Amino acid sequence: MLTILYDGIAYGMLLFVLACGLSVTLGLMNFINLAHGAFAMAGGYCTVFLVNRLGLPFALGLPIAFLVTALIGGLFERTLYVHVYARSHLDQVLFTIGLVFMSVAAVDYTMGSSQQFVQIPEALQGQFEVDGIGMGKYRLLIIVICGLLTVALQLILAKTRFGSRLRAAVDDQRVARGLGINVGAVFGITFAFGSGLAGLGGALGAEILGLDPTFPLKYMIYFLIVVTVGGTSSITGPFFASILLGIGDVAGKYYVPKLGAFVIYAIMIIVLIWRPQGLFARGAAR
Amino acid sequence: MTANADEVARYLKRRARWSPFEIAFWIFAFATIWLFPGKYLILKDTAILALFALSLDLILGYAGIISLGQAAFFGFAGYFAGLVAKYGIINEPVIALVCSGLIAAALGFVTSFLVLRGSDLTRLMVTLGVSLMLGELANRYSNITGGADGLQGVEIEPVLGRFRFDLFGHNGYVYCLIVLFICFVIARRIIYSPFGLSLRSIKGNTLRAAAIGVPVKWRLVAIYTVSAGLAGIAGALLTQTTAFCSLDVFSLERSADLLLVLIIGGTGYLYGGLIGAVIYKFLQDWLSNLTPQYWQFWIGLVLVVIVLIGRERMAGWVRIVRSLLVRLGTWLMPRLPALGGAAPDGR
Amino acid sequence: MSETMPKTTPILQTIGLEKRFGGILAAQNVNLAVEPGARHALIGPNGAGKTTVINLLTGVLRPTAGRIELEGRDITSLLPHQRVRLGIARTFQINQLFLDLTPLESIGLVVSERLGSGADWWRLVGTKSAVTDEIVEIVERFRLADVMHERTAILPYGKQRLLEIALAFACRPRVLLLDEPAAGVPEAERHELLATIEALPKDVTVLLIEHDMDLVFSFAERISVLVNGALFVDGAPDEVARDPRVKAVYLGEELSA
Ligand SMILES: Nc1ncnc2c1ncn2[C@@H]1O[C@H](COP(=O)(O)OP(=O)(O)O)[C@@H](O)[C@H]1O
Ligand SMILES: [Mg+2]
Numbered sequence: 001m002l003t004i005l006y007d008g009i010a011y012g013m014l015l016f017v018l019a020c021g022l023s024v025t026l027g028l029m030n031f032i033n034l035a036h037g038a039f040a041m042a043g044g045y046c047t048v049f050l051v052n053r054l055g056l057p058f059a060l061g062l063p064i065a066f067l068v069t070a071l072i073g074g075l076f077e078r079t080l081y082v083h084v085y086a087r088s089h090l091d092q093v094l095f096t097i098g099l100v101f102m103s104v105a106a107v108d109y110t111m112g113s114s115q116q117f118v119q120i121p122e123a124l125q126g127q128f129e130v131d132g133i134g135m136g137k138y139r140l141l142i143i144v145i146c147g148l149l150t151v152a153l154q155l156i157l158a159k160t161r162f163g164s165r166l167r168a169a170v171d172d173q174r175v176a177r178g179l180g181i182n183v184g185a186v187f188g189i190t191f192a193f194g195s196g197l198a199g200l201g202g203a204l205g206a207e208i209l210g211l212d213p214t215f216p217l218k219y220m221i222y223f224l225i226v227v228t229v230g231g232t233s234s235i236t237g238p239f240f241a242s243i244l245l246g247i248g249d250v251a252g253k254y255y256v257p258k259l260g261a262f263v264i265y266a267i268m269i270i271v272l273i274w275r276p277q278g279l280f281a282r283g284a285a286r
Numbered sequence: 287m288t289a290n291a292d293e294v295a296r297y298l299k300r301r302a303r304w305s306p307f308e309i310a311f312w313i314f315a316f317a318t319i320w321l322f323p324g325k326y327l328i329l330k331d332t333a334i335l336a337l338f339a340l341s342l343d344l345i346l347g348y349a350g351i352i353s354l355g356q357a358a359f360f361g362f363a364g365y366f367a368g369l370v371a372k373y374g375i376i377n378e379p380v381i382a383l384v385c386s387g388l389i390a391a392a393l394g395f396v397t398s399f400l401v402l403r404g405s406d407l408t409r410l411m412v413t414l415g416v417s418l419m420l421g422e423l424a425n426r427y428s429n430i431t432g433g434a435d436g437l438q439g440v441e442i443e444p445v446l447g448r449f450r451f452d453l454f455g456h457n458g459y460v461y462c463l464i465v466l467f468i469c470f471v472i473a474r475r476i477i478y479s480p481f482g483l484s485l486r487s488i489k490g491n492t493l494r495a496a497a498i499g500v501p502v503k504w505r506l507v508a509i510y511t512v513s514a515g516l517a518g519i520a521g522a523l524l525t526q527t528t529a530f531c532s533l534d535v536f537s538l539e540r541s542a543d544l545l546l547v548l549i550i551g552g553t554g555y556l557y558g559g560l561i562g563a564v565i566y567k568f569l570q571d572w573l574s575n576l577t578p579q580y581w582q583f584w585i586g587l588v589l590v591v592i593v594l595i596g597r598e599r600m601a602g603w604v605r606i607v608r609s610l611l612v613r614l615g616t617w618l619m620p621r622l623p624a625l626g627g628a629a630p631d632g633r
Numbered sequence: 634m635s636e637t638m639p640k641t642t643p644i645l646q647t648i649g650l651e652k653r654f655g656g657i658l659a660a661q662n663v664n665l666a667v668e669p670g671a672r673h674a675l676i677g678p679n680g681a682g683k684t685t686v687i688n689l690l691t692g693v694l695r696p697t698a699g700r701i702e703l704e705g706r707d708i709t710s711l712l713p714h715q716r717v718r719l720g721i722a723r724t725f726q727i728n729q730l731f732l733d734l735t736p737l738e739s740i741g742l743v744v745s746e747r748l749g750s751g752a753d754w755w756r757l758v759g760t761k762s763a764v765t766d767e768i769v770e771i772v773e774r775f776r777l778a779d780v781m782h783e784r785t786a787i788l789p790y791g792k793q794r795l796l797e798i799a800l801a802f803a804c805r806p807r808v809l810l811l812d813e814p815a816a817g818v819p820e821a822e823r824h825e826l827l828a829t830i831e832a833l834p835k836d837v838t839v840l841l842i843e844h845d846m847d848l849v850f851s852f853a854e855r856i857s858v859l860v861n862g863a864l865f866v867d868g869a870p871d872e873v874a875r876d877p878r879v880k881a882v883y884l885g886e887e888l889s890a
Contacts, residue, residue: 105583109580224411262426289778289781301758474758475754486733498746
């Protein structure tokens with residue numbers, strides 16, 4: 001029981017790191033990015049390549065995965081995404097689904113369709129026991145890293161100048177422009193950073209989520225659930241949504257193994273109908 | 287200039303007349319039965335895809351609802367058609383087809399209330415969620431559906447008790463084509479009716495539509511239901527002509543591909559889904575010969591490029607080609623009384 | 634010299650109407666009564682809440698407090714299209730037209746809806762003579778015959794403005810709400826527009842929002858002044874014109890503008 005809670009929290013925190021970039025893109029530019037998972041996948045494969053093929057230590061693989069994906073994200077944002085911001089939601093959906101298809105096929109072509117595993121250090125394998133409850137060491141690492149990241153994110157948003165600009169831009173783009181904030185640049189940086197986080201999440205999560213070319217499709221709905229259920233007005237919303245989703249998914253798969261995902265989708269639909277702005281949105285009552 | 291009622295009536299009705307282009311299109315479509323005897327399987331798949339895309343066009347092109355969940359109705363009716371045939375509940379395919387369409391429409395009606403709330407993104411999520419849920423259910427009740435192995439042992443009786451689905455797919459294709467045509471005529475009729483006009487008004491300006499007395503919600507519910515029914519008929523056709531149904535009928539890829547099909551052909555003029563299906567199947571055939579297994583990459587690229595170029599601009603070109611064709615058609619019609627092979631240029 | 638007030642029941646009436654947008658009170662305690670057949674004007678400086686009142690009357694917005702009655706019947710909770718069926722139609726300050734349809738189709742749509750054939754899905758558009766006859770009448774009344782086959786998007790602004798009113802009129806409302814119908818119409822096309830407004834049938838009650846004081850005073854038999862969301866002055870044109878507070882408000886606006 002507590003193991004499920006533990007695993008669920010680890011899973012949820014992972015989802016949060018994966019999806020929080022998406023939440024900002026959606027909130028800031030009202031942009032539907034279905035290709036977010038592709039960046040996560042890029043991070044995962046990057047780590048596989050660095051650690052398994054080049055023999056780099058795992059601890060080094062993670063930050064590099066972050067940087068590489070952030071770079072890719074930034075590049076895509078500047079060259080491709082900027083053209084699509086002002087388009088209709090349908091165009092955004094088509095565009096990003098196209099990117100997903102391309103990434104899936106490209107990864108399949110270069111890395112093969114089989115599932116990949118990152119070689120994690122001995123020290124992180126296995127379990128330890130607290131009060132007779134088995135807890136995976138690797139999951140503890142995930143909780144620690146993701147927890148730290150969450151705190152850091154919260155601090156960046158709340159305390160730094162960039163954070164306040166970002167919040168201003170999220171609240172009202174026009175006003176932010178009026179205040180002399182370069183919304184385009186803020187968005188570019190945020191997009192790159194969010195992609196980087198997704199990449200880091202993909203690298204960390206390869207072990208738990210499984211890494212194969214269909215990753216962006218498989219987890220697309222999960223990221224979207226985090227964002228829509230959590231709302232886009234803060235990062236605490238997506239955070240709690242992630243944790244709930246993580247615990248719910250792990251518990252669902254444990255207790256009703258054959259209906260696990262069904263429960264998640266059903267809950268998502270109910271929440272979206274009940275509170276279309278998200279469970280944790282401010283003033284969701286309009 | 288003054289208006290008079292006869293002229294107004296004539297003008298309003300004129301739009302609904304079958305243009306030479308359309309007539310040529312359908313003549314060609316039926317001519318394929320004799321023109322490409324070795325290609326029945328791909329032709330049949332194209333016809334089913336075309337019907338499926340037509341169903342999406344009704345809600346996307348005419349009511350502006352973005353859906354990633356048309357597969358829900360396709361798959362639901364597909365399994366329904368398979369199950370009623372397998373257990374001998376409804377043996378005659380045409381009756382089973384109609385029932386499949388109705389049951390999909392019923393599902394569409396029920397889920398429409400979930401879908402029609404909220405923003406584009408919520409709609410996207412809810413439509414997708416519904417189809418994924420059905421997929422999970424089909425997986426869960428594998429004792430009925432066959433789970434991951436697919437629904438096996440389906441035996442389809444001859445259509446109308448006479449035409450058995452043969453190995454070459456000839457009867458299957460003719461059956462699908464006729465169903466496609468009938469469904470198309472129904473959809474076309476709906477589009478040119480006052481009901482269809484009110485849908486266009488809702489898509490054009492929802493605020494104003496409500497302000498002139500259009501019950502927006504009910505009209506959307508109605509078209510969503512019809513669209514679900516057509517998608518269901520497409521799904522049932524697939525099951526009947528392959529005597530098989532598997533879990534991938536519910537997949538996200540199916541709905542996403544469908545969007546692509548419709549986008550290639552263009553939305554909001556009914557032929558988009560049909561032309562898109564032809565191009566898509568052609569591309570798929572060609573690309574998967576070129577780079578087997580990775581053709582999805584090119585499909586993705588097509589989507590990205592279409593968006594970057596801009597759909598409006600593409601639609602502009604299509605409109606020019608179309609008006610040229612129509613003019614060509616009107617020029618040809620009186621000259622060629624026995625018009626047989628004026629092929630509409632699919633590309 | 635002031636007109637004697639008719640003692641009939643108002644056709645449209647609001648009681649304590651209030652609308653709050655977050656911190657702003659866009660309408661507060663509005664008690665507006667429109668008499669049957671009236672030519673009633675609602676004026677006030679920009680941002681006074683006039684459009685908000687129209688939105689409340691037509692159901693685009695839900696009031697945060699108060700009631701709306703049509704001939705004594707509470708319609709506060711009805712949906713926009715239901716109010717249209719009961720006889721309230723409106724135009725929009727900023728054109729809300731069907732840009733891809735022609736005026737003929739747009740008007741045809743409204744007429745079909747009203748005659749109850751809007752949900753017919755098997756009959757083709759234009760096959761019902763009751764509908765086409767009425768389309769012709771409206772097209773003529775609003776001087777749209779020469780552009781009736783054009784796409785709405787490419788019509789001159791003045792014609793679009795006429796169509797804006799035509800669509801509302803085609804609902805055959807008992808109360809017609811016009812939100813700044815002449816706003817932005819160039820001088821050359823203005824005359825045509827004002828003439829059609831003047832020529833609206835007398836049995837249709839009109840509530841007009843307008844900034845053009847010449848139009849207001851030539852048209853209205855009664856004027857209500859809205860300031861900061863509250864009804865400020867309500868009376869016959871000459872009373873309102875003489876009211877020093879109204880002058881102050883308008884003078885103030887001119888100074889700040
Ligand atoms: N949808 C809305 N959300 C928030 N504030 C609004 C909205 N509509 C109007 N307002 C505010 O209500 C006030 C009245 O606006 P409006 O009714 O448009 O004035 P008018 O039509 O008299 O110029 C304004 O301060 C405006 O900013
Ligand atoms: Mg206004």
